[in-house]
Amino acid sequence: MQNLILASSSPRRKELLENLRLTFEISSSEVDESFDLGLSPEEVVMELANRKAQVVFQKNPQAFVIGADTIVVANGQILGKPTNEADAIGMLKMLSGTKHDVYTGVSILSETGSTCFYEKTEVWFWELTDQDIRAYVKSGESLDKAGSYGIQQLGSMLVKKINGDYFAVVGLPVARTVRELKKAGYQLPY
Numbered sequence: 576m577q578n579l580i581l582a583s584s585s586p587r588r589k590e591l592l593e594n595l596r597l598t599f600e601i602s603s604s605e606v607d608e609s610f611d612l613g614l615s616p617e618e619v620v621m622e623l624a625n626r627k628a629q630v631v632f633q634k635n636p637q638a639f640v641i642g643a644d645t646i647v648v649a650n651g652q653i654l655g656k657p658t659n660e661a662d663a664i665g666m667l668k669m670l671s672g673t674k675h676d677v678y679t680g681v682s683i684l685s686e687t688g689s690t691c692f693y694e695k696t697e698v699w700f701w702e703l704t705d706q707d708i709r710a711y712v713k714s715g716e717s718l719d720k721a722g723s724y725g726i727q728q729l730g731s732m733l734v735k736k737i738n739g740d741y742f743a744v745v746g747l748p749v750a751r752t753v754r755e756l757k758k759a760g761y762q763l764p765y
């Protein structure tokens with residue numbers, strides 16, 4: 576019996592993987608999410624995804640382990656999760672009325688094959704007033720999300736259009752993940 580583990584504490588990633596009707600466990604451990612400033616955004620998300628997956632794979636070497644990481648890049652600046660409400664307001668001001676890129680890296684580790692990839696999605700925001708931004712941050716949605724917004728809930732009101740995989744913005748590019756799992760030797764139930 577193949578064992579699949581999602582190495583994540585993100586409720587969004589859990590929900591996205593559940594949509595695929597796969598049987599899996601959740602296991603997450605604290606990992607150091609600091610990174611070398613010389614790395615490109617794609618290198619950062621793949622490195623962090625891999626770090627998250629490695630911690631769980633070391634304890635479960637027979638399993639297929641998925642780790643993921645999401646960041647936002649605006650004006651060449653990498654935005655992770657905000658440290659507080661003021662930080663969130665600053666990030667949303669930066670994203671207002673303009674385009675940014677969301678990078679999600681995924682690492683799949685297993686005995687039969689390991690792989691790491693990323694998806695880049697372009698996201699355009701409407702012009703936001705200070706009042707829009709303050710109200711959004713007050714909703715509480717910002718604090719645990721890269722770039723201080725979640726496209727899937729109230730944050731959907733901020734978004735004008737996207738180019739790329741919507742699910743990668745939410746935290747896991749599901750279609751590509753399932754294809755890569757299959758390539759790594761995981762037997763899908765369908």
Ligand SMILES: Cc1cn([C@H]2C[C@H](O)[C@@H](COP(=O)(O)OP(=O)(O)OP(=O)(O)O)O2)c(=O)[nH]c1=O
Binds near residue numbers: 583656719722727730
């Ligand atoms: C841009 C964006 C990010 N996010 C979330 C996805 C990720 O959960 C989070 C980015 O932080 P991550 O460090 O990628 O993930 P995490 O700390 O939530 O979970 P873990 O490391 O245990 O897997 O931001 C959204 O939910 N919606 C969005 O539109």
